[in-house]
Amino acid sequence: MAVADIxxxxxxxxxxxxxxxxxxxxxxxxxxxxxxxxxxxxVTVDVACEFSLTTMELSVxxxxxxxxxxxxxxxxxxxTDQIGRRKVMMYSLCMxxxxxxxxxxxxxxxxxxLLRFMTGLFISGASINNITYMSEYxxxxxxxxxxxxxxxxxxVSAIYVPLVAYMLTPxxxxxxxxxxxxxxxxxxxxxxxxxxxxxxxxxxxxxxxSAKFLIYIGQDERAYEIVNRLYKLKRKQDLxxxxxxxxxxxxxxxxxxxxxxxxxxxWRGTAPLFRLPLVGNFxxxxxxxxxxxxxxxxxxxxxxxxxxxxxxxxxxxxxxxxEKSSNIMKxxxxxxxxxxNFIDSAVLxxxxxxxxxxxxxxxxxxxxxQILFLYTVLATICGLCLNFLVDTVPILVATALFTTLCTxxxxxxxxxxxxxxxxxxRGMAISMSFLFARVSVILANVLMGFCMVPYCLLTFxxxxxxxxxxxxxxxxxxxx
Numbered sequence: 441m442a443v444a445d446i447x448x449x450x451x452x453x454x455x456x457x458x459x460x461x462x463x464x465x466x467x468x469x470x471x472x473x474x475x476x477x478x479x480x481x482x483v484t485v486d487v488a489c490e491f492s493l494t495t496m497e498l499s500v501x502x503x504x505x506x507x508x509x510x511x512x513x514x515x516x517x518x519x520t521d522q523i524g525r526r527k528v529m530m531y532s533l534c535m536x537x538x539x540x541x542x543x544x545x546x547x548x549x550x551x552x553x554l555l556r557f558m559t560g561l562f563i564s565g566a567s568i569n570n571i572t573y574m575s576e577y578x579x580x581x582x583x584x585x586x587x588x589x590x591x592x593x594x595x596v597s598a599i600y601v602p603l604v605a606y607m608l609t610p611x612x613x614x615x616x617x618x619x620x621x622x623x624x625x626x627x628x629x630x631x632x633x634x635x636x637x638x639x640x641x642x643x644x645x646x647x648x649x650s651a652k653f654l655i656y657i658g659q660d661e662r663a664y665e666i667v668n669r670l671y672k673l674k675r676k677q678d679l680x681x682x683x684x685x686x687x688x689x690x691x692x693x694x695x696x697x698x699x700x701x702x703x704x705x706x707w708r709g710t711a712p713l714f715r716l717p718l719v720g721n722f723x724x725x726x727x728x729x730x731x732x733x734x735x736x737x738x739x740x741x742x743x744x745x746x747x748x749x750x751x752x753x754x755x756x757x758x759x760x761x762x763e764k765s766s767n768i769m770k771x772x773x774x775x776x777x778x779x780x781n782f783i784d785s786a787v788l789x790x791x792x793x794x795x796x797x798x799x800x801x802x803x804x805x806x807x808x809x810q811i812l813f814l815y816t817v818l819a820t821i822c823g824l825c826l827n828f829l830v831d832t833v834p835i836l837v838a839t840a841l842f843t844t845l846c847t848x849x850x851x852x853x854x855x856x857x858x859x860x861x862x863x864x865x866r867g868m869a870i871s872m873s874f875l876f877a878r879v880s881v882i883l884a885n886v887l888m889g890f891c892m893v894p895y896c897l898l899t900f901x902x903x904x905x906x907x908x909x910x911x912x913x914x915x916x917x918x919x920x
Contacts, residue, residue: 443686446652449667451579452682455586456674458647459577463590465643466570469533470593472637473567476540476559477505478740479601479633482785483626490626491549499889502742503882504553508560509567510878514710516565517871525573525650532565533641540634544627566640568871571851575858576652576866577670584808584855588800591851595796597636598740598789605629606782655689663687712865713872721860724916726873728812729853730880731910735819735903736847738884739839742892743788746839754830757839758896784836791840795848808856809917812849816911819845823904827897846907856917 453459481502488498520528536559543555571587578586608625654663664687668679679685713722746761795815802811822842829835854870861869884903891899 442683443688444684446655446663446667446687446689447580449671449679449684449687450577451581452679453667453670453674454579455582456670458670458673461643462574462577462647463586465640465647466574467590467593468636468640468643469529469566469570470591471597472533472536472634472640473563473570474594474597475601475633475636476536476556476563477509477567478737479597480505480556480630481740481743482601482605482782483629486626487549487552491552493549495892496889497549499885501549501553501556502889503885504556505560505563506878506881506885508557508562509564510875510882512561512564513568513871513875513878517568517868517875518710520565520569520572520871521653521656521865521868524653525569525576526644526647527649528565529569529573530641530644532562532567532569533637533644535562536566537634537637537641538562540630540637544630564871568874571854572858572866572870573650575855576650580859583859584852585800585803587855587858588796588803588851592793592796594847594850595789595793598792599786600789601629601633602782602785602789604632606786651687652689655687660686660688710868710872713861713869718861718865718869722857722869722873724913725853725857725860726876728910728913728917729850729857729873729877731816731906731913732846732850732853733877734880734884734906735823736843736850737881738888739843739903740788740847742885742888743785743839743843746892756828756830757826757835758900761893761896787836788840788843792844792847795841795844796851799848799852808852809914812852812914812917813911815845815849816907816914820904820907820911823900823907826900842903842907 484498484502487493487501491497493501516528516532539555539559539562543552543559546552546555571590574590575583575587605626608629648666648669651663651666654660654666664679664685667687671677671679712718746757799811799815802814806814819842822838822845825838826835826842829838854873857869857873858866887899887902
């Protein structure tokens with residue numbers, strides 16, 4: 441009888457029934473996160489119509505959820521390494537669902553924006569834990585693939601949210617005719633967006649805490665009971681039958697009961713990321729993640745607004761937008777959303793799903809850095825093409841690929857971060873990386889709001905430059 445490395449035990453367990461439930465819980469949590477933070481862009485045009493928003497106000501609304509994520513993610517990263525992955529996810533999802541529900545009834549732009557900020561703040565705990573929690577119950581060999589499959593949820597969200605909006609938008613006319621209510625259907629769409637969060641809460645209530653986290657805090661017996669239960673469910677026998685009576689994690693240092701104040705604890709948990717030997721890999725991965733979110737998420741957030749402003753003439757994107765500049769400055773909007781734009785948004789989601797599936801296939805015979813390099817170079821080419829394409833369909837294809845080739849790499853670079861970081865600061869590493877990345881999204885969002893029309897060529901080519909720099913940085917991952 442012996443004590444075994446927990447990763448070796450996970451290899452013996454494989455992917456059983458409990459891992460399927462974990463996968464579903466984390467997947468629904470991912471859908472909820474995307475719906476609340478990025479999916480809001482599907483209804484921004486109708487929100488702008490109801491509240492008579494300018495482009496700058498719309499930029500603030502689009503950034504509100506990300507601002508909340510930024511403020512909450514560092515503290516959430518600290519708490520997840522203190523009280524557990526599952527517990528933080530449960531608290532986070534419950535508060536975020538409540539906040540999202542309240543936001544539906546807000547009568548003014550400022551109150552609605554405040555509640556979107558609060559939703560982003562509360563959801564930060566789930567956003568950094570869904571990947572971490574799933575990875576700590578997946579064998580090392582299949583970790584990147586499992587995370588990539590789980591993040592298909594992002595693409596599913598990008599498809600079903602605009603399709604729901606497409607089906608419900610005709611209700612605007614009915615509501616206006618019968619009850620004199622206009623632009624109200626977007627509130628129902630926001631309600632539908634939050635339902636995956638409720639499903640995730642229900643599933644998480646039946647699941648155990650991360651066994652690796654329990655080992656880190658010294659609860660080895662409880663960790664062994666959990667992995668033994670997983671082994672029983674999969675193999676129909678105890679771990680003792682293969683000579684394993686306990687588990688340990690070689691990556692976890694002894695847990696230190698620190699009684700200093702919260703700020704000092706957070707600093708002590710963060711500081712190792714900026715010291716040798718972790719700082720090099722951490723900064724490279726963080727810069728790459730920032731680049732992907734800077735390009736992919738920002739353009740996704742503005743996709744519906746761009747489609748609403750673009751016409752069907754034989755013109756480049758920038759020429760079309762500058763033709764509409766006088767209307768934008770006067771906030772003269774075309775209301776409500778053009779229903780065809782929802783289909784275009786669903787096509788964007790379908791392209792995202794296709795790129796994610798291609799990543800899963802490439803993982804079979806390519807290394808991480810090779811996939812990241814290939815996708816980023818292709819994204820750079822698509823971005824350059826937007827300078828001279830004049831037909832609507834090629835413009836949509838190039839825009840969709842430019843965006844989704846970047847966003848589909850986010851799960852892959854996240855798995856690289858998890859592989860390179862030890863267990864005891866894994867949650868903090870993910871939270872810090874995504875904190876910087878979300879700051880980059882807000883910067884890109886503000887850039888789009890202020891410069892999209894007056895400096896269109898400069899703005900779009902800045903995004904292209906970012907992808908080019910990221911493609912160079914991915915080459916450094918080969919040494920990791």
